[in-house]
Amino acid sequence: MARHQDRPASAEAIVEELLQATGQLLRRLRAESNPSELTWSQSAALARLDKNGPTTTADLARAEAVKPQSMGVTLAALEQDGLIERRPHPTDGRQVLFALTEKGVAVRRKHRLLKREWLAAALGKLDPEAQRTLAAAVSVLRRLGDS
Template identity: 35%
Template sequence: MARTTLDTAALAHDLRLAVMRFSRRLRNQRVDTSVTLTHLAALSTLKRHGPMSPGELATHERVQPPSMTRVVVALESRGLVTRTPHPTDGRQVVIDLTPAAEDLLTEEVRAREAWLSGQLHDLTAEERAVLREAAVIMDKLASG
């Protein structure tokens, strides 16, 4: 039992470091470095979930509403989001992506996936098969 615990702890350590390094490398494959990762995360949430209020966006991004207000102001000033009146609550606004934001997100994904495809191309077929299985397992870990 003690050996299993040690093996699990060592795996947790190695996996954490590998994921952090990999994530850092992937994040560095940026198209527009003037847009922060926080801004990209908010834009990606809007793309995934559709238009929403700043409060809803803050909840999705796990930040305080005043912080999200600053993000929305910055994104609006760059022409990446629009604010429109909420259809049923006059005190609220709805944040949505502009075509420029859609283009930016598409280019960001394209750049990262091009880099990753190049990295994967250099691996053996067996290594790519292991990564296919690992991707499923990592998704399971992230969901739980």
Template identity: 45%
Template sequence: MSKKAQEDQGEDQHARAAILARELRIVFSNLKRRLREQATAGDLTLSQLAVLSRLDREGPATVSNLAREQGVRPQSMGATVAALEAAGLVRGTPDPADGRQTLLSLTEACRELIDASRIAREDRLLAVIEAKLTPAEQDELARGLKLLQRLVD
């Protein structure tokens, strides 16, 4: 193969990869939106949902850490956390490493809500997969998931 042909092939592969990246972003954005439609978050704000999601993924944190991670002032995060505490979704305990600080964590009631929400989203996906994909397409989707997992590892 000539050098020019190799360069053309490399450019074609790059263009194909760029198209795949764009299409993946669009598909995942649409999927995420559809799954959010299934959520039962009630009247929670986006900031409150972000805090709950962060505490669920990474465990307890201080108001200061949450504020820094969300890019807001500690006073603003304090108001967000106060509303979550009033709703019974988070609780504070003294930080064992620094008793002056309070570590926030999810309550058991919040964990149950999160679990129920996840189950509802998975049930929705199950119903859509069974309704719209043949068994062969489901096998193809399973193979694709292995590739997607490699992208995030």
């Protein structure tokens, strides 16, 4: 990592630690909440369909910053597993929309529940002072995310 003269070493250390800690937490959350062993792109596509509703391959690819061909492979696997289905586009007969099936909705619900249960249990193992510190850090993390 290039060192900036105007940035104190402690800021660089905080950046590195924050990146490592958030990455580790995200990997752990994914591992604890993915009993179906979906790939990261499959989970992201399901989450996006759950949040935004039926959409095209191209729109999903744009939203996830991947090539349409890559998204097509991801959607084909999800469709084969019965997690999504094709629907006709309401205004353009040349396009197809992808939507969650009942099974897809259930998988998303289960993943969200497992993620929250694991995180709640992990937080419960922290001492009260660590819990207060983490609660205070949430607002700082939100501000970073909004900046």
